[in-house]
Amino acid sequence: MSDYTGAALNAVLAAGPFHEALGLAIRTRGLSLERLRAHLAARGITLSTATLSYWQTGRRQPERHDSIEALIALEGVLHVPAGSLIALLPPPRPRGRPPADQAPGAPLLDLWPLDELPRLATYLRMPEYQTLRYVAVDDHVEFDADGVERALITRQVMRATAPTRHYFDISWVEHPDPEIPETTFRGASLVDRRWDAESGYLVCKLEFDHELAPGETIIVDQTTRYHSHGRALEHTRAFWAPVSTFIAQVTFDQALLPRHCFSVRAPNHADPLEDLQELTLNTDGQTHVVFTNAPVGICGMRWEW
Numbered sequence: 001m002s003d004y005t006g007a008a009l010n011a012v013l014a015a016g017p018f019h020e021a022l023g024l025a026i027r028t029r030g031l032s033l034e035r036l037r038a039h040l041a042a043r044g045i046t047l048s049t050a051t052l053s054y055w056q057t058g059r060r061q062p063e064r065h066d067s068i069e070a071l072i073a074l075e076g077v078l079h080v081p082a083g084s085l086i087a088l089l090p091p092p093r094p095r096g097r098p099p100a101d102q103a104p105g106a107p108l109l110d111l112w113p114l115d116e117l118p119r120l121a122t123y124l125r126m127p128e129y130q131t132l133r134y135v136a137v138d139d140h141v142e143f144d145a146d147g148v149e150r151a152l153i154t155r156q157v158m159r160a161t162a163p164t165r166h167y168f169d170i171s172w173v174e175h176p177d178p179e180i181p182e183t184t185f186r187g188a189s190l191v192d193r194r195w196d197a198e199s200g201y202l203v204c205k206l207e208f209d210h211e212l213a214p215g216e217t218i219i220v221d222q223t224t225r226y227h228s229h230g231r232a233l234e235h236t237r238a239f240w241a242p243v244s245t246f247i248a249q250v251t252f253d254q255a256l257l258p259r260h261c262f263s264v265r266a267p268n269h270a271d272p273l274e275d276l277q278e279l280t281l282n283t284d285g286q287t288h289v290v291f292t293n294a295p296v297g298i299c300g301m302r303w304e305w
Contacts, residue, residue: 006028008024009024013025013085013088018089019056019057019058021085021088022055023056025078026052026078029079033052034049037052040074043073043077045073046070065290065292068244068245071085082138083138083155083219086136087136087157087219089244131160131161131163131164132161132164132218133241134158134241134246135157135158135159135243136155136157136244137155137243137247138155138249139237139300140152140250141249141251144253147252148231149173150225150226151226152223154223154224155219155221156222157217157219158218160217160218161214162214163213163214165207165208165210167206169203169204169222171224177197178197179197180193180195180197180202181195181225181226182224182225183202183204183222183224183225187220188207188218189206190204190206191205191207192205193205202224233302233304233305234273234301237300239296239297243293245290249286250286250301252285256305258305259304260304261302261304262276262277262279262301262303263279263300263301264298264300264301265297265299268297268298289301
């Protein structure tokens, strides 16, 4: 790839539109649509050359969960940064209800049990509503040989609904330790954070390097390493607004694998989790679930040791 081509691809990946970025990425990679189809098939993804052609000409766009999974794999085949093409997707075309990332949001604290969280939120001057909407979220959780959660690696693709410079990230640890979790971010700077070791709440205030305009998208990568104790029983995420795509992946140590895994959902953390589907572990001790157009509430997975 020449410097010119690389610069052009980076520019269109940053600004879009989606079909132009996809088309240039395909031409830069030097693969025919048939070769792309074969690469995807080798990864267990079925996608026709006609669909690829429609996507790169703008006649159609990925919307269904199987299309989003194919696009995730396609980013790997094309050697573009993970999430870069997904971030350029326009909102799903209207089909009787508003797009997920334009639907009304819920107050941030409505989804969580009200113990120590309001105090932490007040200290950080967290607003009642976020001025960002999720486009896509990808969580990858790693467990050790004792079944203890050690790391969470997250990519969050968000779209601003109003001019905004800050984002507030709320996380909860099932078996907290007095020592604060280690957090690193890319795409935003950590301004302040508050940790409550008794409840397991961690609230981080992040700042972008410029004020986002309405409709502008941002990608934030986060790695959290826990000093936890006790076997975890679930990984869930609370969404204050509908999300187009949420991918939750877990990797268990081969020394301790769960007997059963289930995808789950609940209106909020005060309600019991509802089992949706049993999930299968692969030979690497991994499983995942993909939620598309998930509503406000709790999504994720749980397991039984």
